[in-house]
Amino acid sequence: MNDEKPPAGYLYLREELRFEHQLLGSRMTYYMTSQSFLFTTAAIARSVQWNGVYWFSGVMVPVVGIAVSVVLLYSIYAAYERMAQWREQEKTFVGKHPLVMPYPEDKHRxxxxxxxxxxxxxxxxxxxxxxxxxIFEPQGGGM
Structure with missing residues (x-):
């Protein structure tokens, strides 16, 4: 059995990939939390049927929800590009050490x-x- 560690450059690449995955996980956690708060806000605004908040529950909250989603998508695709760069660098270490086994690209996707x-x-x-x-039960006092 080979007790030798993988090359330092490979270990660095693995740490960078792990970091990108952790960032993605954190972003998704923040995103899902923000979306749940927005859905709760929309539900409360609709259920109390305040006059004048139709624009809020029917326009403002969905616009904010969509905007947050678009911003997150931008950051996700930026992270994907960075991960692709690290994974491309990782290929240079394949075959140089028995412990260097990159994750298959299709499974990564x-x-x-x-x-x-x-x-x-x-x-x-x-x-x-x-x-x-x-369409259904628009409130008065709003749009």
Missing amino acids: KSLMFTTLMPWLLIGVWVALAVLIH
Whole structure:
């Protein structure tokens, strides 16, 4: 058995990839938390049926939800580009040490599907919510 450690450059690349994954996880946590607060806000505003808040629950909250999703998507794709650069560098170490085994690209992409698809799904939900609020029982005093 080879007790030799993988090359220092490879260990550095693995740490950078781990860091990018941790950033993505943190961003998704913040995102899902913000979305849950926004959905709660929209539900409360709709349930109390205050006069004059139709614009808030039917326009403002969905716009904020969509804007947050778009910003997150931008940061996700930036992280994906950076990870692709690190993974490309990682390939230079393949075959030089028995412990150097990069994760297959197709499985790597599949492991990141949640972070890519969830913002798009919630954008769709926000659009549907805004449309449905305007179709069913619009409140007076607003738009």
